[in-house]
Amino acid sequence: MKITINRKGYFSAAHKLYNNYWTKQKNIEIFGKCAYPNYHGHNYEYIVSVKGLINPETGLVFNLYDLKKIMKKEIEEFFDHKNINIDIKEFSSINPTLENIIIFIWNKIRKSIPKYFELKITLYETINNFVEYDGK
Amino acid sequence: MKITINRKGYFSAAHKLYNNYWTKQKNIEIFGKCAYPNYHGHNYEYIVSVKGLINPETGLVFNLYDLKKIMKKEIEEFFDHKNINIDIKEFSSINPTLENIIIFIWNKIRKSIPKYFELKITLYETINNFVEYDGK
Amino acid sequence: MKITINRKGYFSAAHKLYNNYWTKQKNIEIFGKCAYPNYHGHNYEYIVSVKGLINPETGLVFNLYDLKKIMKKEIEEFFDHKNINIDIKEFSSINPTLENIIIFIWNKIRKSIPKYFELKITLYETINNFVEYDGK
Amino acid sequence: MKITINRKGYFSAAHKLYNNYWTKQKNIEIFGKCAYPNYHGHNYEYIVSVKGLINPETGLVFNLYDLKKIMKKEIEEFFDHKNINIDIKEFSSINPTLENIIIFIWNKIRKSIPKYFELKITLYETINNFVEYDGK
Amino acid sequence: MKITINRKGYFSAAHKLYNNYWTKQKNIEIFGKCAYPNYHGHNYEYIVSVKGLINPETGLVFNLYDLKKIMKKEIEEFFDHKNINIDIKEFSSINPTLENIIIFIWNKIRKSIPKYFELKITLYETINNFVEYDGK
Amino acid sequence: MKITINRKGYFSAAHKLYNNYWTKQKNIEIFGKCAYPNYHGHNYEYIVSVKGLINPETGLVFNLYDLKKIMKKEIEEFFDHKNINIDIKEFSSINPTLENIIIFIWNKIRKSIPKYFELKITLYETINNFVEYDGK
Numbered sequence: 105m106k107i108t109i110n111r112k113g114y115f116s117a118a119h120k121l122y123n124n125y126w127t128k129q130k131n132i133e134i135f136g137k138c139a140y141p142n143y144h145g146h147n148y149e150y151i152v153s154v155k156g157l158i159n160p161e162t163g164l165v166f167n168l169y170d171l172k173k174i175m176k177k178e179i180e181e182f183f184d185h186k187n188i189n190i191d192i193k194e195f196s197s198i199n200p201t202l203e204n205i206i207i208f209i210w211n212k213i214r215k216s217i218p219k220y221f222e223l224k225i226t227l228y229e230t231i232n233n234f235v236e237y238d239g240k
Numbered sequence: 241m242k243i244t245i246n247r248k249g250y251f252s253a254a255h256k257l258y259n260n261y262w263t264k265q266k267n268i269e270i271f272g273k274c275a276y277p278n279y280h281g282h283n284y285e286y287i288v289s290v291k292g293l294i295n296p297e298t299g300l301v302f303n304l305y306d307l308k309k310i311m312k313k314e315i316e317e318f319f320d321h322k323n324i325n326i327d328i329k330e331f332s333s334i335n336p337t338l339e340n341i342i343i344f345i346w347n348k349i350r351k352s353i354p355k356y357f358e359l360k361i362t363l364y365e366t367i368n369n370f371v372e373y374d375g376k
Numbered sequence: 377m378k379i380t381i382n383r384k385g386y387f388s389a390a391h392k393l394y395n396n397y398w399t400k401q402k403n404i405e406i407f408g409k410c411a412y413p414n415y416h417g418h419n420y421e422y423i424v425s426v427k428g429l430i431n432p433e434t435g436l437v438f439n440l441y442d443l444k445k446i447m448k449k450e451i452e453e454f455f456d457h458k459n460i461n462i463d464i465k466e467f468s469s470i471n472p473t474l475e476n477i478i479i480f481i482w483n484k485i486r487k488s489i490p491k492y493f494e495l496k497i498t499l500y501e502t503i504n505n506f507v508e509y510d511g512k
Numbered sequence: 513m514k515i516t517i518n519r520k521g522y523f524s525a526a527h528k529l530y531n532n533y534w535t536k537q538k539n540i541e542i543f544g545k546c547a548y549p550n551y552h553g554h555n556y557e558y559i560v561s562v563k564g565l566i567n568p569e570t571g572l573v574f575n576l577y578d579l580k581k582i583m584k585k586e587i588e589e590f591f592d593h594k595n596i597n598i599d600i601k602e603f604s605s606i607n608p609t610l611e612n613i614i615i616f617i618w619n620k621i622r623k624s625i626p627k628y629f630e631l632k633i634t635l636y637e638t639i640n641n642f643v644e645y646d647g648k
Numbered sequence: 649m650k651i652t653i654n655r656k657g658y659f660s661a662a663h664k665l666y667n668n669y670w671t672k673q674k675n676i677e678i679f680g681k682c683a684y685p686n687y688h689g690h691n692y693e694y695i696v697s698v699k700g701l702i703n704p705e706t707g708l709v710f711n712l713y714d715l716k717k718i719m720k721k722e723i724e725e726f727f728d729h730k731n732i733n734i735d736i737k738e739f740s741s742i743n744p745t746l747e748n749i750i751i752f753i754w755n756k757i758r759k760s761i762p763k764y765f766e767l768k769i770t771l772y773e774t775i776n777n778f779v780e781y782d783g784k
Numbered sequence: 785m786k787i788t789i790n791r792k793g794y795f796s797a798a799h800k801l802y803n804n805y806w807t808k809q810k811n812i813e814i815f816g817k818c819a820y821p822n823y824h825g826h827n828y829e830y831i832v833s834v835k836g837l838i839n840p841e842t843g844l845v846f847n848l849y850d851l852k853k854i855m856k857k858e859i860e861e862f863f864d865h866k867n868i869n870i871d872i873k874e875f876s877s878i879n880p881t882l883e884n885i886i887i888f889i890w891n892k893i894r895k896s897i898p899k900y901f902e903l904k905i906t907l908y909e910t911i912n913n914f915v916e917y918d919g920k
Contacts, residue, residue: 107611116910118798118825118867123297127295130627142867145798147826153644158615161531162542163607168641169544177344185338187798187822199299207294230796230827231890233304236244236289252502254417254459259569268387270570278459281390281417283502323390323414335571339515343566360564366388366419369576372516372561379747380780395841406842408849423782430751433667434678435743440777441680472841475787501882505848508788508833524687524774526662526731550731553662553689555774595662595686617661638660652916660786697916704885706804706814712913713816754845 107163108155108224113175115184118145119200122189143187146229148205150179154211155222166221174216179209202227202235210237244291244360245301251312251320254281255336258325279323282365284341287317288349291358302357310352315345338363338371346373380427380496381437385447387456390417391472394461402422417460420477424485427467427494437482438493451481474499474507480508516563516632517573521583523592526553527608538628551595554637556613558587562628573624574629582624587617610635610643618645652699652768653709659728662689663744666733671781673719687731692749694723696757699766710765718760723753746771746779754781788904789845795864797827799880801871817890826909828885829862830910833892834901846901854896859889867892882907882915890917 119127120143121135131139138144154166186192188200198204206227217223224238255281257271267275274280288311290302292296320327334340343364353359360374393407403411410416424447426438458464460472470476471512478499489495496510528551529543539547546552560583562574594600596608599635606612614635625631664687665679675683695720698710715754732744742748750771761767768769768782800823802814818824832855832872834846866872868880878884886907897903904918 105616105645106648109611110642110644112640114910116824116826121299123299123805134303137865140865140871142870143798143823143825144797144865144867145823147827158611161815163529163609163612164529165611165643167542185817185820185824187820187824190822191820201299203245203294203301204299206243207241230794232248233878234246234582235301237241237247240241250502252416252418254415255385256569259571270575273457276459278462279390279415280459281389281415281419281455283419321409321416322383323410323412323416323442326414328413337516337571339566339573340571342515343513366386368520370516370518371573373513376514377748377751377781378784381747382778382780384776393843395843396888406847426885433663435667435745435748437747439678439703460780473843474829475838475845476785476843479785504792506790507845508790522774524688524690526687545729548729548731548735551662551687551689552660552729552731553687554660555691592679593684593688595684595688599684599685613741638658649887650920651886653883654911654914654916665834702883707801707803707881707884709915711814729825 105153107165108153108158108222109168109171110151110153111168111171111175112149113180114147114149115180116142116145116147117183118146119195120144121199121201127154128200129194130217140213143189148183148226150209151226153226154217155224156220158178166217174213178212178216180211199219200231202229206235206237210239214239242291242293242358243301244289245304245306246287246289247304247306247311248285248287249316250283250285251316252281252283253319253322254279254332255324256280257335257337259335260333261285279325284319285364286342286345288364289360289362290318290353292356292359302353310332310349314352315347318348338365338369341370342373346375378427378429378494379437380425380494381440381443382423382424382425383440383447384421385411385452386419386421387452387457388417388419389458389460391460391467392416392473393473394449395471396469396473403468416460420455422481423498427493427496430483438489446485450484450488454484474501474505475509478507480507482511483489486511514525514563514565514630516561517572517579518559518561519576519583519589520557520559521612522555522557523551524555525549525594525596527596527603527607528552529607531629532605533608543585551597554574556591557636558614558617559634561632561634562625563632564628574625586620586624590620599614608635610641611645614643614645618647621646650699650701651709652697652766653712653715654695654697655715655719656693656695658674658693659724660689660691661730661732663732663739664688665743665745667739667743675743676742687733692727693772694750694753695770697768697770698761699768700764706740710761718757720729722756722760726756741749746773746777750779750781753784758783786835786902787845788833788902789848790831790833791848791851791855792829792831794829795860796825796827797863797868798849799868799875800824801878801879802912804877823869828863829847829864829908830889831852832908833904834897835904836900838867846897854893858892858896862892863900882909882913886915888918890919894902894919 121138153220156165188195210225228234292301303314324331346361362372364370393410400494428437482497499510500506529546564573596603618633634644636642664683700709732739750769754769770780772778836845851879868875890905906916909916
């Protein structure tokens with residue numbers, strides 16, 4: 105019997121969507137206002153979901169205090185109040201779409217969660233747009 | 241590696257739940273206040289979830305600008321500020337329950353999404369009541 | 377020292393905006409989709425705000441259990457799952473705009489709240505549109 | 513073709529996290545502020561998700577009026593305004609973590625839902641922390 | 649020209665409503681389930697609103713980093729994961745109604761905010777019940 | 785008898801807080817992470833509140849369709865997906881704090897609202913931080 109434990113986190117960041125191999129015109133055509141040159145930004149919200157068995161001694165699948173520390177170190181201190189295109193070197197050559205950011209977050213969190221837990225991330229850019237990824 | 245991209249949309253509509261083969265009394269017994277004769281209404285919220293592979297050139301699974309256009313044309317212009325029982329001919333003989341509306345929405349959106357993407361719809365009638373359907 | 381105690385309530389109803397003295401065309405011109413003939417609907421949310429002095433014996437300004445009963449009887453049983461234009465006789469000749477509905481709600485609640493309390497109503501039609509009225 | 517029908521419910525309760533076989537110090541070390549001796553509390557929110565086939569006569573998978581009654585009787589009257597550690601005898605020897613509470617809720621609801629429906633519960637302790645369980 | 653700057657904070661606590669001079673029966677009659685003997689709890693949310701003139705050098709009315717520190721020290725470390733009736737000595741003889749808690753919070757915050765700013769507190773016990781107080 | 789009609793709008797933008805007359809060190813000291821050099825961003829939400837008398841012919845204080853157009857033209861097309869420090873010339877010499885942005889928004893909206901209506905703006909930077917301004 106497996107239970108999924110979820111914790112939500114927050115960061116505010118700037119970005120723009122841009123493919124450097126395309127003309128400015130093609131970028132606007134594909135990415136619309138998201139390709140404006142001087143960046144815009146969002147209050148990102150993300151959910152880390154860890155699925156596994158209950159530890160009968162604690163009654164916990166995964167201690168939320170530990171998960172909070174992992175999320176603070178790996179994601180919030182890393183992304184909060186940053187410009188994703190400029191400040192995060194991995195995105196100097198990768199377009200910071202929701203899809204590419206969620207894979208990056210999943211990989212960063214995965215390293216801190218023992219392998220016998222399943223991991224899923226959900227990432228919101230606005231209340232209307234969000235993505236989900238479970239590594240499969 | 242597949243990612244699910246989600247977008248939320250909104251429409252306000254009137255409806256009532258009613259089985260024309262039943263007496264008025266049986267309708268009230270089964271559907272309660274939802275069977276009141278002169279209609280009531282809701283602010284419906286719905287989420288379209290499209291799952292697939294990332295296009296490496298764009299960094300996108302499915303362009304949210306395109307999804308927004310599909311949702312506006314297929315769902316919002318179709319349902320918004322309408323009476324579902326009267327104005328939408330398919331529901332003249334089908335009871336507009338959340339379950340029947342979500343199948344209808346899924347079928348309408350499915351036609352505009354290439355077959356190699358998986359599609360799921362979530363439909364909220366109130367903050368407390370909602371349904372999910374993925375075509376399976 | 378006065379404190380305001382607030383309680384939120386909910387009802388779902390159908391309505392349309394319509395001035396019977398105008399042509400159909402003028403109604404659409406002024407009220408847009410809200411004037412569509414067969415009604416649409418909303419999940420209305422409303423907040424009743426009662427301001428007054430604390431009763432030192434109870435530590436309460438106004439008992440929320442009593443306020444809940446007043447709101448259920450005066451507003452929720454009256455409006456919920458109704459068609460405001462058809463089912464509520466006062467709106468047979470009054471256009472059920474947010475502004476006219478909030479005055480009606482304020483007057484209905486006012487009768488059950490002793491005069492030494494101030495009363496304010498807030499009424500939401502959608503998450504984006506709402507009105508406020510305090511009787512002044 | 514199966515549809516999932518969901519309904520959200522609410523209860524407010526007190527609890528603390530505590531393993532009686534551990535010292536006070538170890539409880540604080542593992543459970544942090546959640547182990548404070550005199551209890552704290554939450555506004556719990558939970559979602560009951562029932563998945564099954566549509567009944568063609570009603571257009572419903574499961575009548576929400578029936579689900580509401582089950583939830584009120586099995587969960588809300590049972591947990592609301594209670595101290596989980598003291599008032600609910602099953603938790604006198606089980607630590608009321610989110611994980612143990614959700615299994616308890618799932619088992620209580622399962623008894624009232626026919627076996628040909630799948631059942632999943634989601635339980636929120638705060639807006640940031642929640643768990644999911646589907647009995648598998 | 650005055651602007652109001654607002655910041656929201658959170659704490660989870662247990663309490664019960666009880667007047668020690670009344671019988672148990674009268675307490676239940678007046679406070680309902682809130683008077684159950686073993687406490688229940690809530691996720692309280694509160695908003696601190698500070699109104700004043702903009703400092704032209706900073707462009708700020710009141711630095712939100714300073715307000716966050718005041719709120720953490722005065723309110724969150726004080727109330728979070730506590731039993732208000734037992735752990736907070738001021739409430740050993742005062743009934744912890746929303747009304748009495750908000751006056752207590754207003755007085756605690758007032759000491760850290762210079763007198764030329766106006767101060768208002770809003771305190772939510774659930775999404776449906778909340779109070780407001782501005783010291784007048 | 786006056787009623788306040790409110791409409792909520794949205795824009796996503798990048799900014800940083802910075803006083804050009806200060807050292808980089810002093811900017812970080814006062815504005816913290818908000819002074820990071822490469823900008824961060826937010827999903828801003830704002831509410832326009834217009835208070836006045838009901839027009840008895842329409843039942844409206846102010847037509848929400850007209851208000852929506854004003855908000856789209858004056859605010860959303862102006863701020864959405866922009867960098868406030870770089871793209872909006874008025875903020876080249878004014879620090880884009882919540883306080884300075886709300887005065888700017890109030891002045892822009894005020895020009896389109898007849899003088900016999902009162903106007904108030906509320907501006908959210910995150911779910912926890914927001915400001916209010918009514919021109920007084």
